[in-house]
Amino acid sequence: MLEEELRKLKPKRVALLIHLNADPDALCAAYALKRLLESSKLAKARIIAPEGVSKLSKQVADEFRIRFYDSGLNSCALAILVDTATLEQLGDLGGMLVRGELPYVMIDHHTPHPKTVSSATLCLIDSSLTSSCELVYRIYAEMGAKLTSKVATALLTGILYDTRGLLHANDNTIEVVYELIRAGGSLKRARSALRVEVDFSERVARLKAAQRLELSRVDDLLLAFSHVSSYEASAARSFIALGADLAVVVGGKEGEVRISLRCSEAFRRKTGIHLGRDLAEKLGEMVGGMGGGHATAAGVNGVGDPESFLPKCREFVEEVVKSSLLEKE
Template identity: 40%
Template sequence: MNLSSFTELVKRAKAIAIFCHHNADPDALGSSYGVRWICSNLAPSARADIIAVGGASSLSLQLLSELNIAISFLEECSPTDYDLFFMVDTNSFTQLSPYDEEIFSSTTPLIVIDHHAVKEEVKTRTSFSFIDPNATSTAELVFSLMESLPLPPPPMEVSLLLLAGIVFDTRRFAIASAKTFSVVAKLVDLGANYNLVLKALQTKVSYSERVARLKAAQRTQLYLVNDDLVVAVSHVGSYEASAARSLLEIGADAAFVVSEKDDAVRVSARCNSHFAEKTGMHLGVDVMEPLGKLIGGAGGGHSMAAGADGTGSAEYVISLLMELLRKKFSEKGLSFKPLK
């Protein structure tokens, strides 16, 4: 990693836009805050704005409130106002709609920091990238970047939000590596309080979200893979990620939940480690990425947690999903049939 090119890009910038994906989760927002702190040290006179396109998730806002940290971020911007772009925890331009085409076609330098496998169009557009699909969170990468630069120790609020990003994206260390624990230990040594972060991330399930979970269970269609793995497919009006997680909690090995609103659809996919190991299927690469293309949007994610968005009806998207699953399981020599 050539850090001299990174520091040169930041130091000569006068206005920096730090973009993160729609509905920015704690990893995206915490990592972006860490990147802004890096920029403030390398280029003190530059303006650096966090742009959470379309806003931050309810959990991210709850996290900031519980930790009593005030982060200023924009939901809209004019990309032409900036002379340096960052894409943080964001692996495709589509995730930055309506600015995707403008950012892609611009000649403004672009720095990408992400722990997802990024799209080829992003790779060819970048001026500098720090991408590691083996990292368990983007916050882990941002902290590693801080350590590699001649910077002072990050302040408490930065350490807290990076720790929160790691705890959130690893599902409280259900998915973690030796590197993850090493970074966490350093953040705790810097004063980040793990118990405080854990409390701040406790999900307060609203009435609407509870209803969505129950409706997902009520509408679920069940399928069997190789006679011992249960796949649940359902649809809701919102809270598709929460609904997918809840289907795993009540017994599914994999869950795919579609939400539809005003012709816009979102798909959330989750599976347990047993499903991932026995099928060898990567939800992000094998399912959500091709599904995103089929519905005119984008998709991707991790092996056990992924998503896609696009357009169409829930019924249509589920039909495409089912065709895709049948094809993928067949390619892997696995049976796939309705559970009766």
């Protein structure tokens, strides 16, 4: 279908557009498409990542020598949106598409926005797939195009990323992974492309936060509190991994206070507490700043002394948790 569309439109140059702060699935899917369009002589292609890609994607790009740009849309006759469900996810570059100045095709595994779909020339969307790379593999298969081992490995990388190392893989994912390995793809190399080493200073911060950890128990919920000068979010996440139901880590120095809150799904279910709304917003007021976020991850910025704010913070959080449990009874 994509092939027919391209033979009809005959664009000289195609932009492969990926979302802001693109993850490895978006980048690898775009890369494999670029190789497909060029090797089958359908069009020249350029990967455009508005405002750049994520830190991990940068590492993947270095590993596979994938080149991407943050501009050049003007010289393209067609855009292919990869792993991108709405035009808003393209930042300022989406403007040209919103204004209808450039036709676009969508290739994605997210549930798309109806408005974005209705203006598209062609949509190849399958939300039953766990990654965009699987969809790109399907396009290769439909066209009968040959995969090089490098492209196969790149597609495996995107799949491993979006499925958290195949944890969320479904039957189709495993079939595609099998075919990619048969085509010469290396799971080992894909895994190593995604391996992240945690910074030394970040590991020190996590361990210091652990050293200062104060534990409270409310019913059968474990609440962990601590303070650290930086990497408070990383410390809070590590407490959840250790087994805390709720982690509150106060960070900052020299009069600046940041608070990072994380909780488990079980905590959310048992207490009904939304960290952003029920804790972060009020903590933000308490430190003369602002707080907010999601149900299981939130943050606060304000002023004060992190260490001396911790007891007040702890008292407030424990109160909210206790009263939410009473309400639930």
